[in-house]
Each structure stands twice: as C-alpha cells, then as structure tokens.
Amino acid sequence: MANLLIGDIHGCYDEFMRVLEKAKFSSSDTLWLTGDLVARGPKSLEVLRFVKHNANQIRLVLGNHDLHLLSIHANITPAKKKDNLEDVIHATDFDELMNWLRKQPLVQIDESLKLIMTHAGISPQWDLETLKKCAHDLNAILSSDSYLLFLDKMYGNFPDEWSSELQGLDRLRYIANALTRMRFCYEDGRLDFYYKQSLEQAPSKLKPWFLLPSKIPNEYSIAFGHWAALNGKGTPEHIYALDTGCCWGGKLTCLRFEDKKYFKKKNIEAKKLDKLL
Numbered sequence: 001m002a003n004l005l006i007g008d009i010h011g012c013y014d015e016f017m018r019v020l021e022k023a024k025f026s027s028s029d030t031l032w033l034t035g036d037l038v039a040r041g042p043k044s045l046e047v048l049r050f051v052k053h054n055a056n057q058i059r060l061v062l063g064n065h066d067l068h069l070l071s072i073h074a075n076i077t078p079a080k081k082k083d084n085l086e087d088v089i090h091a092t093d094f095d096e097l098m099n100w101l102r103k104q105p106l107v108q109i110d111e112s113l114k115l116i117m118t119h120a121g122i123s124p125q126w127d128l129e130t131l132k133k134c135a136h137d138l139n140a141i142l143s144s145d146s147y148l149l150f151l152d153k154m155y156g157n158f159p160d161e162w163s164s165e166l167q168g169l170d171r172l173r174y175i176a177n178a179l180t181r182m183r184f185c186y187e188d189g190r191l192d193f194y195y196k197q198s199l200e201q202a203p204s205k206l207k208p209w210f211l212l213p214s215k216i217p218n219e220y221s222i223a224f225g226h227w228a229a230l231n232g233k234g235t236p237e238h239i240y241a242l243d244t245g246c247c248w249g250g251k252l253t254c255l256r257f258e259d260k261k262y263f264k265k266k267n268i269e270a271k272k273l274d275k276l277l
Contacts, residue, residue, distance in 0.1 A: 011041025034225030035063025
C-alpha cells in the first residue's frame with residue numbers, strides 16, 4: 001500500500017509505464033501525479049486515458065499545460081505544433097476527457113501522511129487554510145458551467161501579489177498562477193514569471209518560492225513538479241521537486257513516499273541516442 005509520487009509526465013506514456021513497473025505498482029498503491037499530464041511528449045492521449053481509467057487510485061493535480069489544453073478545447077487558445085497534442089484534439093473522446101480533466105483538483109493534501117502536492121508550489125504569502133480555500137475556489141469554477149469565463153481571462157502575469165482583498169477573475173488568475181506557474185519570487189513574496197532557469201544563475205533579487213519563509217507548518221512535506229531545470233535538486237529536506245525533464249530528454253521520476261526511495265526512467269528516445277553515440 002505504497003504512495004508513489006510521480007513528476008510531470010508530459011505525454012511520455014511509455015516511460016510512465018516503465019517507471020510504474022520499476023516501482024512495482026500494484027492495485028493497492030496510490031499514485032500522486034504532479035500535473036502536466038500532456039504536451040511535448042508523443043502520447044498525451046494514452047496518458048489521459050490511463051489516468052482517467054485508473055482514477056480511483058490516483059491523486060492528481062492540474063498543471064499549467066493541463067489548463068492550456070482546456071483552453072484549446074474551449075477554442076480560446078490555438079494549439080501550437082510544439083504542444084504535440086494533435087492526437088488528443090482529434091480523439092473521439094476529446095470532449096469526455098476534457099469534461100473529466102477540468103474537474104480535477106489543484107491541490108492534494110493527506111493529513112495522515114502530512115503531505116501536500118501542487119503542480120508548481122505554494123505561494124509564500126499563503127498559510128494552509130488560504131491554500132485550501134484558494135484551491136477549492138478555483139476547482140469550483142473549473143467544475144462549474146462558468147469555467148469558460150475563467151479560461152478566457154486566465155492568461156496574464158498580474159496580479160503578482162496576494163491580497164485577501166482580491167476578487168473575481170484577478171483573484172482566480174493569481175491562484176492559478178501561484179499553483180501552476182510559479183518558480184521564483186521576490187523577497188516580499190511577489191511572483192516573478194520571467195526567469196525560469198537554474199538557481200545558480202538567478203538574479204540576486206529573486207528566490208525560489210521554497211527558500212522564502214513559509215507559512216505552511218514544517219510538519220508537512222510538499223511535493224511539486226513544473227520546474228525541470230531544478231532536476232530534483234536544491235530544495236529543503238521536506239520538499240520534493242519531482243519534474244526531472246523526461247520530455248526534454250531527461251528522466252521520469254517516481255518517489256515512494258514511505259521510504260523515500262526513488263525510481264527513475266530515462267526518456268526512451270534519449271536512451272536510444274545514447275546507444276548510438
């Protein structure tokens with residue numbers, strides 16, 4: 001009865017299946033997925049169908065690429081070639097998959113494990129109750145008949161600072177950005193969306209969200225994806241960065257939470273290239 005935490009899959013279905021095999025995934029286990037199920041990799045449709053079919057033993061959070069796919073489905077945003085989503089868009093069950101996807105949560109919290117998972121992280125300006133309330137409110141909109149109103153105004157970098165006075169679409173946009181796009185923050189907690197690379201080369205005025213003072217109790221572990229440039233490194237001991245860039249030629253990472261053992265599978269095409277060199 002293990003809890004297996006897996007980083008961004010990004011359509012890398014074959015690697016997903018292989019890392020599950022390596023971790024000896026069984027029907028008694030629970031999968032935690034950091035979001036960004038789709039885009040970039042070659043088999044986003046297979047990933048979506050697998051996760052939906054096995055939803056009873058999967059704890060999923062939505063990522064920015066998942067929200068982007070919902071926007072494509074709503075004809076708000078055009079698909080780009082680099083998204084590599086043609087198989088999903090032309091699937092006979094596209095509508096069914098998107099109706100399921102938009103109702104998935106933005107945060108997973110297990111009080112018995114003291115474990116929190118989001119796609120990008122947790123705003124340094126939020127305490128635990130604010131995190132729960134904000135994630136719930138965005139999920140409620142996405143699950144409702146009003147979801148198109150949000151998707152139409154979802155894109156944008158502002159507001160970049162949390163306030164309990166935020167209302168309406170500005171509030172929802174901040175929540176979505178904090179949970180699915182955040183990497184670096186200014187020391188006062190404001191979000192920055194322009195620098196996306198390594199910690200070592202970051203401007204001195206910016207700090208990764210997980211190195212700023214947190215309002216989340218230290219007893220909680222936090223798992224997140226989104227930030228492939230970290231390659232799983234640089235976080236405090238109780239915070240786990242699980243996106244290790246499988247779709248970019250890196251690896252798909254799985255963490256068995258009970259004993260903190262890692263299982264990894266290299267991108268199959270990159271592995272083939274290694275053998276040729």
